[in-house]
Each structure stands twice: as C-alpha cells, then as structure tokens.
Amino acid sequence: MMPLLRLALLLFLATSLNLAALAVADTTRGTGDLGLIIERETGSVLIFSSQERRVLNRVEGLGDLSHASVVFSPDQRFGYVFGRDGGLTKVDMLEAKIEKRIVQAGNSIGGAISDDGALVAVANYEPGGIRVFDARSLDEVANIPAAPEGKGSKALGLEDVPGRKFVFSLWETGETWIADFSAGNVPVITKMQSGDRPYDALVTPDGRYYIAGLFGEDRLAAIDLWQASPVPKPILEGYRRGAKELPVYKMPHLEGWAVAGSRIVLPAVGSHELLWAEVGTFAEIGRTPVHSQPVFAVARPDGRQVWVNFAHPDNDVLQVVDSQTLQVVKEWKAGPAVLHIEFTPRGNEAWVSVRDLNKVQIYDAHTFEKKAELDAKSPSGIFMSARAHRTGF
Amino acid sequence: MCMLSGRTYRSVAAVVTAMYAITPCWSDDRAKSLERLVRQDCGSCHGMTLKGGLGPDLLAARLAGIPSDTLAGIILDGVPGTPMPPWRGLLSEQDALWIADYLKTERTK
Numbered sequence: 001m002m003p004l005l006r007l008a009l010l011l012f013l014a015t016s017l018n019l020a021a022l023a024v025a026d027t028t029r030g031t032g033d034l035g036l037i038i039e040r041e042t043g044s045v046l047i048f049s050s051q052e053r054r055v056l057n058r059v060e061g062l063g064d065l066s067h068a069s070v071v072f073s074p075d076q077r078f079g080y081v082f083g084r085d086g087g088l089t090k091v092d093m094l095e096a097k098i099e100k101r102i103v104q105a106g107n108s109i110g111g112a113i114s115d116d117g118a119l120v121a122v123a124n125y126e127p128g129g130i131r132v133f134d135a136r137s138l139d140e141v142a143n144i145p146a147a148p149e150g151k152g153s154k155a156l157g158l159e160d161v162p163g164r165k166f167v168f169s170l171w172e173t174g175e176t177w178i179a180d181f182s183a184g185n186v187p188v189i190t191k192m193q194s195g196d197r198p199y200d201a202l203v204t205p206d207g208r209y210y211i212a213g214l215f216g217e218d219r220l221a222a223i224d225l226w227q228a229s230p231v232p233k234p235i236l237e238g239y240r241r242g243a244k245e246l247p248v249y250k251m252p253h254l255e256g257w258a259v260a261g262s263r264i265v266l267p268a269v270g271s272h273e274l275l276w277a278e279v280g281t282f283a284e285i286g287r288t289p290v291h292s293q294p295v296f297a298v299a300r301p302d303g304r305q306v307w308v309n310f311a312h313p314d315n316d317v318l319q320v321v322d323s324q325t326l327q328v329v330k331e332w333k334a335g336p337a338v339l340h341i342e343f344t345p346r347g348n349e350a351w352v353s354v355r356d357l358n359k360v361q362i363y364d365a366h367t368f369e370k371k372a373e374l375d376a377k378s379p380s381g382i383f384m385s386a387r388a389h390r391t392g393f
Numbered sequence: 394m395c396m397l398s399g400r401t402y403r404s405v406a407a408v409v410t411a412m413y414a415i416t417p418c419w420s421d422d423r424a425k426s427l428e429r430l431v432r433q434d435c436g437s438c439h440g441m442t443l444k445g446g447l448g449p450d451l452l453a454a455r456l457a458g459i460p461s462d463t464l465a466g467i468i469l470d471g472v473p474g475t476p477m478p479p480w481r482g483l484l485s486e487q488d489a490l491w492i493a494d495y496l497k498t499e500r501t502k
Contacts, residue, residue, distance in 0.1 A: 040441065066441030084440060107445055125446060154447065171447065199447065199476075215476055247471065247478030250437045251447065312434045313483055337433070355433075 031076040034093045035342075035384035037353065037360055038068045038081070039377040045070075045081060046376055047093050050344050050351070050384055053362055053372045057096035063087035063103070069110045069381055072388035073135060074117035079383065080135070082111040088122055090138060093385070100138045104131050112160040115391070119181060121158055121166045128152020130168055130179070132187075141185045148173055157201025157212055157254070159392045161225055167210045169198035176201075176212060176223060176232060194221040194232040202254040203392035204264070204279060211235070213254050215269060222282055235282035236266070236275055245270040246293065250311035253296050256392035257343075260303035260323035267294035267308075274308065276326060288326045291317050296340065299323065300365055301347035309338045309352075318352065320368070330368050334361060339379070345386035353379035427491055435492075438476065443496070447476065451496050464493035 033051035044060040062068075064085035071080050078099060081089045086105035089098055107126035113119065119141060121132045129146030133139065146153050153170040161167055164181040176194040179187040196216025203210050203225075210223040212232070218240045221232040252267035259265075263285060266275045272292055276285040292314030299306045306321045315337050320330040336356035343350050343365060350365045355378050362372040387393035431451075432441050438448035449455070456464065468489040471479035480489065 064440075064442055066436055067446065084442075084446070085444075107440070109446070156447075197476075247480075248476060249434065249478055251476065312430075312437075 029094070031093060031385055032345075033385075034076065035382065036070050036079045036081065036091065036093070037374075037376050037379050038065050038070070038381040038383075040065045040068065040355075040380040041378040043083075044377070045079070045091060046374075046379075047091075047096055048374065050349070053374070055374055055376070059091055059096055059098060061098060062089045062091075062101070065380070067109065067380075070383035070387075071111060071113040071120065071393065072383075072385045073113070074388055076385040076388045078135075079385070080111065080113065080120050082108055082122055084108060086122075086124065086126075088120070088133065088138060102133075102138050104133070104140075109154075109156050110158055112158050112166055112392075113388075114160055114164050114166070114181065115162050116164055117388075119164070119166075121160070121168075121179075123155040123158035123168055124152070125154040125156075126152070128154055128170075128172075130155050130158060130166065132166070132179070132181070142179075142181075142187055144177070144179055144187065144189065146170055146173075146177065157198055159201060159203040159210060161203055161210070162207040162391060165225075167201070167203065167223075167225070169194055169201055169212050171197055171199070174198065174214075174216075176210065176221070178225075178230070190230070192223070192230065192232055194223070195219070195234070199251045199269075200254040202256050202258055204259055205256050205391060207391045209279070211254065211264070211266075213252065213266070213269065215251070220266065233282075236277060236284055239268060239275055239284070240271055243271055246272065248293055248311070249313070250293065250295055250315075252294060255296075255298075256390065257298045260299040260306060263303075263323055265297050265299065265306050265321075265323070267297050269293075274306070274321060274326075276323075286326045288321050288328065290321070290328065291319055291331065297321075298341045298343065300350070301343055301345065305329070305365075307341045307350055309341060312337075315339070332368070335359065340381050342382035342384055345384060351382045351384075353382055355379060424491070427488060428495065431492055431495060453497055456493075456497050459497075461490055461493040461497065464496065465489035468492055 033049050037046040043062045046055045047057045048055045063083045066084045079091045086103050086108045089101040092099045105124040109123050111122040120135045130144050132142040153172040155168050158168040166179045169176045178190040181187050194212045195214040198212040199215045201212040212221045219234045219237040222235045223230045223232045264279050274288040292310040294308050297308045308319045316333050318334045322329050335354035339355050340353045350363045352361045360374040439451045440446045443451040469481040471477045
C-alpha cells in the first residue's frame, strides 16, 4: 500500500473511532438520579433526572394510573409500574420505552420487588391475593389467590423483606401472610391474624418489623419478622382515646420512610395527629396535632424532619414536623391537591406533586425555598430510582 | 324552576322532580367541579374510573336500581362502621343529588 494511502486510512479509522467514542459518551448515562413521575389521568409517566431537575422523556400507554406506584430493578434501569387496572408495566428508563406490559388482574393497589431483584409481586383487589412474576420476563411465577371462602380477599400493604420474602395483609379477613420464596419459586406461606381491616402497612428499613394500619381497630399491629414464629402484637392501643372520630376522606399511606432515627411516625386515622413511637417497643413517645387528616408522613432521609400532606379538602397544605421536638416548624400552601412527597436520596431536596397545578415542585429540604418546578399532567406519585436499594420500597 | 339549598327531599318523586328542576340551574363550573370531585376524591377509594378500589364500584350498572335520595343520603351521612365518610359539610344536598344522578347515568370513561 502507498504510504500516503496508508496514512489516510489510519487517519480515517482514528477519526471514526473517535466519533464512535463521542457518540457513546453522549448517549450513555447513569441511572442513579433517574425516576418516574406518574401522570394519573393520562396513563403516562415522565422520566426525570433529579440531578438535572429536568424531565427527560414521557412514556405513554400505561393504562389507568390512578393510584399507581413503582419499584425499581437493582440496576436502576427499569421501573415496574403498578396501575389501578391490574396493569404491570416494565419501563426502560434509558431507552424511554415500555419493555413489557401485562394486565394481570382487574384491580390492583401496588407491588414490591424481592431483595434479589428477581421477583415482582402485585397486590390485587380484584380478584384479590397477590401474583408474583419473573422480573425479567414478567412471566408468572406464583399465584396466591388468598380466597378463604372462594372469594378473593383484597390484598394490600405488600412489602418485600430480606430473604426473598413478601409480606402482605388482607382487608376482608384481617390476616397478614408471609410468602417465603427462599427455597425457590413455590412459596411457603405463613398466615396470622393482624386485626380488623388492615388498610396499608410498612416494613422498617432493616426489614425487621412489619406494621399494619387497621381501619377497624383503635390500634395498629406490629410483627417482629426476626422471631422464629412471628406473631402480630397490638401497638399504640387506644390511640384515638375514645375521641369522636373524624371522617377519613382518604386513607393514609404507610411506608418505611416513617422511621426517623429510633422513632417511627405514623399518621393517625380518624384524628388529625401524627403518632410517634419508639421502634422496637413501640411505646408512644408523643403526638403532633396537624392541619388535617394526614396522608403521607415522610421522614427526610436523615430523619430530622418529617413532611406531611393531607386529605381532601385540606390537601393544599404542607407541614414540616421536627422529629425531636415533635413540633410543626413550617407550614405553607403548596397549591391545590398536594398528592405526594419524595426526597432525593441524600435528602437535600423534596419533590412535591401538586396535581391541580400540573406541577412538580422542587424544594430545598433544609431552607424550604422552592428551587424549581417541572410541568406534569395531573402528577401523583414521584418515584426515584434510589428506592431500588431500600427494603420495603 | 330552581331549587334552593337546604331543602330536604322526602320521597323519590320529590327527588326526581327536584332533579329535573335543578339540572338546568347548575352552572357548568359547579358541574365540572363536582365531576372532578367524584373522579379525584371519591376516586381515592372507588377508583378514578369508578370501577372500585378499597370501596365498591360506583358504576351505573350497579347503582341504577337505587333511588337517588338513598344514594344522596349515603353520600351525605356515610355508612357507619365502614370507611365511607359523611360528606355533609363539604357537600350540599343538591350536590349529593347531582352526584347520585351523575353516577346513575353511564359516564364511565
């Protein structure tokens, strides 16, 4: 080959390789700052970057997303979106597309992903019970119908706990079931009685305690999952103290974010209070009277403060409560229909969805200053991919 | 004829008469805000598409045979012993009747 031609060829190859490298650098990115915002009325989700405070893409076609929630694959690339209509949609956040979608039931309330990231479980209202799917293919692994008298009982408060286990409760029967998949894809099921009409549940961040809120009882139930034979114990008994029960226009949500240091904070049902208890003994520490019926009480990741939103018709207000003094330290009107609060993983920002403003507001979680707003159509849940690495999220 | 707020309906006939009388008097804004309330807030328990959730479905097929004043009564006073709260204080009787009528007419999205 002529030396000149060889040089030209080398230059051409070198340039092509450089261009290829540049192209890769432009399109590759990490996923630890990504997340999904549910647009509940349009059946779409927004893929966002929390670090850039920017919406990257919208993915449509996820069905009925009123009351939708998301869990993430361990690599933080895929979000599994649980829709109200029984839809389970695996969204690829990097490719901004639906990887796979199934409709696995008639009416669902939420789901969980096993600690090994291999199993995705969905709690169903219709036909009741839970179904468990292979996280990669969404092929069914197990069906646990929870049908005591032939009729499925509504399943809820579905949480993943260490050891490839799921725990959930049943509205009609008042039971809590542990589905243990540690030996394979045929679960070992343990059933216990938690109380009248569990409406939601949480698991503490270490996976030790499962706490069920009970609509029909003046208490909650706590299960120590580290015991050889776990038994639900009543906690915060008589917390309503026979007070006249206030109407509950929206059931509170319980989740592992309720733990602030050694304390757990729980929204009361039928009284406008937060209940504080010591994790483990669950002895009451105190209460915080709040603006209205609390829905979410979310501890900032450092546990120092808790942000609270409220049920209709007082759902335009946010309050922040100090976990040490139990006092409200800040209150403001964020806008009509504040539906959800999600902290960035290190807790520097709080992201708040304001449904009827069609905005997600981004606050400095220490100064409460509003730093940015994102447009979103009727936003509800905000889910950041850091949830992938937390038990019970 | 427009009905004034605060009136108590004692019979199905009165309710039906009242409903027909009320309908033209509703502003579009009020109707829109009530529809929004049904979808968004009743929807917390009954589903945004009213197909049910923790609470039963509110589809016309199930509700059609129930008198409107019965439904309005449930909306206003709740169902004791269940999570259905009383909405009196947030909704007027006319609001509750409008919602009852709305639910009984097939409007499933």
